[in-house]
Amino acid sequence: xxxxxxxxxxxxxxxxxxxxxxxxxxxxxxxxxxxxxxxxxxxxxxxxxxxxxxxxxxxxxxxxxxxxxxxxxxxxxxxxxxxxxxxxxxxxxxxxxxxxxxxxxxxxxxxxx
Amino acid sequence: xxxxxxxxxxxxxxxxxxxxxxxxxxxxxxxxxxxxxxxxxxxxxxxxxxxxxxxxxxxxxxxxxxxxxxxxxxxxxxxxxxxxxxxxxxxxxxxxxxxxxxxxxxxxxxxx
Numbered sequence: 001x002x003x004x005x006x007x008x009x010x011x012x013x014x015x016x017x018x019x020x021x022x023x024x025x026x027x028x029x030x031x032x033x034x035x036x037x038x039x040x041x042x043x044x045x046x047x048x049x050x051x052x053x054x055x056x057x058x059x060x061x062x063x064x065x066x067x068x069x070x071x072x073x074x075x076x077x078x079x080x081x082x083x084x085x086x087x088x089x090x091x092x093x094x095x096x097x098x099x100x101x102x103x104x105x106x107x108x109x110x111x112x113x
Numbered sequence: 114x115x116x117x118x119x120x121x122x123x124x125x126x127x128x129x130x131x132x133x134x135x136x137x138x139x140x141x142x143x144x145x146x147x148x149x150x151x152x153x154x155x156x157x158x159x160x161x162x163x164x165x166x167x168x169x170x171x172x173x174x175x176x177x178x179x180x181x182x183x184x185x186x187x188x189x190x191x192x193x194x195x196x197x198x199x200x201x202x203x204x205x206x207x208x209x210x211x212x213x214x215x216x217x218x219x220x221x222x223x224x225x
Binding site: 005033035042043044045048055056058062090098099101102104105106107 | 126144145147149155156157159162164202204206207212213214215216217218
């Protein structure tokens with residue numbers, strides 16, 4: 001099985017712009033969750049989607065949003081970028097049952113200048 | 114929400130020694146306890162997990178032990194090797210679907 005695929009791998013944006021990141025889960029996985037990873041804060045949960053519905057949301061401002069398509073692929077959007085949004089954004093897929101392990105993609109490295 | 118504390122934040126051991134990383138959580142509903150390993154520049158990967166009906170699980174040189182009463186679980190690595198050098202994260206789960214709180218991570222350095 002192919003693993004979790006995230007595109008693009010790297011992005012450089014300017015403050016105030018918006019960005020869209022993409023995640024294709026492992027075939028058969030219906031849950032996709034997103035995490036922000038920074039050196040000081042570790043891995044922080046953004047949101048989780050299952051069958052096109054957002055089931056959980058972390059403590060991030062409304063500038064961070066996401067969606068999931070009928071084929072389970074997911075996108076994450078960040079509007080009005082700030083310098084502090086520079087981070088590695090990881091998505092993870094799972095079968096979506098309670099307490100199932102996460103399978104991570106390689107991440108998208110976002111740099112905001 | 115779940116409060117997760119992981120100790121130590123950094124750990125240096127000589128090759129061949131053992132390493133232990135502890136994770137303390139607050140949500141008594143947690144019933145799934147995985148550990149993830151993230152090598153430099155790579156994705157986090159599940160290395161071992163345990164469910165609440167089991168007290169210990171072992172897979173070759175790694176093991177996880179669980180104390181549900183005290184709300185902590187630990188990762189044990191024996192006979193450490195340089196390739197064990199990485200950041201290790203605990204991520205206790207339970208209650209809500211996939212709203213996972215990760216520990217801050219432990220950077221393990223194995224000195225040859």
